[in-house]
Amino acid sequence: MDDKEFIAIERRSLAEQVYLHLCNSISSGKFKYGQTISTKKLSEELKVSMMPIREALKRLEMDGVVEIRPRSMCLLRKPTKKTILSAIDVRELLEVYCVKAIYSTIEGSRLSELRKIIDSMRMLMEKEPIDLKKYIRYDGQFHKALCDLVDNEFVSKSYKELNIHLNMNYMYDIGIKPNVSQTFIDHVDLVEALAKHSPAAVDIIEKHLRISRQNILSGEFFTSRETAAEA
Structure with missing residues (x-):
């Protein structure tokens, strides 16, 4: 395995951890439906770079949970x-x-x-x-x-x-x-x-x-x- 492959795997692993953290935060009520979340603040809070944050949020967007918005923001959608x-x-x-x-x-x-x-x-x-x-x-x-x-x-x-x-x-x-x-x-x-x-x-x-x-x-x-x- 070369260095590029290792970095890609490490990044995916980190994105998965961020995704699970966000899922738990939503399920527990820490984040409220209708709330706007700053990706920059998430990055600072979790002490990770923006890349795994974006990947995790993109996955949540595909799940229909969030709506990614300009200026490093995303909206936690209210369930219909x-x-x-x-x-x-x-x-x-x-x-x-x-x-x-x-x-x-x-x-x-x-x-x-x-x-x-x-x-x-x-x-x-x-x-x-x-x-x-x-x-x-x-x-x-x-x-x-x-x-x-x-x-x-x-x-x-x-x-x-x-x-x-x-x-x-x-x-x-x-x-x-x-x-x-x-x-x-x-x-x-x-x-x-x-x-x-x-x-x-x-x-x-x-x-x-x-x-x-x-x-x-x-x-x-x-x-x-x-x-x-x-x-």
């Missing part, structure tokens, strides 16, 4: 109604598939990460008022960890990319606030069903996701006349 509905559909397919794939064979020790997240949720719920943004972040971690249990790199990758379009902080900003107590009970029941290798785990995740969909679609964003005809 169609995008949100499509993302919800795929989320349900992925999570139900994962539960069906693991419930009969999963080892109890592999549920430790889910139990740890549940413990964090429980501690959060003991405080009043509940920090809803933080709870939603834990909720996202729970569902990601659930999908990771299937040990399928393409499922994990698809779920991570899906969450760029389905930032739950944003979803609940435009939807109906979740019933925290009920979602917590669903999480506990799901883990216990998985630990017992019970097919009830599939029913629990299907119900949980159905209620989540209803909460989002009941919000003003979907029920107002302005968005009723949105493509």
Whole structure:
């Protein structure tokens, strides 16, 4: 391998790291939909050159997530109604598939990460008022960890990319606030069903996701006349 090939590989690796960082920042709500982002500030913050920043943003633009603008700026696009509905559909397919794939064979020790997240949720719920943004972040971690249990790199990758379009902080900003107590009970029941290798785990995740969909679609964003005809 010559020096030029090595530099190209190193640059691609760095661009991939920047891309994953941006995906996580969007999914976690650090960057807001509709926000304008300076590529120069990103370069300074991440301590990398502009080249991997541009490559990562170009990839996000191809994903339909950002719009690259002049003067080293880019716009984080707000998801359309169609995008949100499509993302919800795929989320349900992925999570139900994962539960069906693991419930009969999963080892109890592999549920430790889910139990740890549940413990964090429980501690959060003991405080009043509940920090809803933080709870939603834990909720996202729970569902990601659930999908990771299937040990399928393409499922994990698809779920991570899906969450760029389905930032739950944003979803609940435009939807109906979740019933925290009920979602917590669903999480506990799901883990216990998985630990017992019970097919009830599939029913629990299907119900949980159905209620989540209803909460989002009941919000003003979907029920107002302005968005009723949105493509």
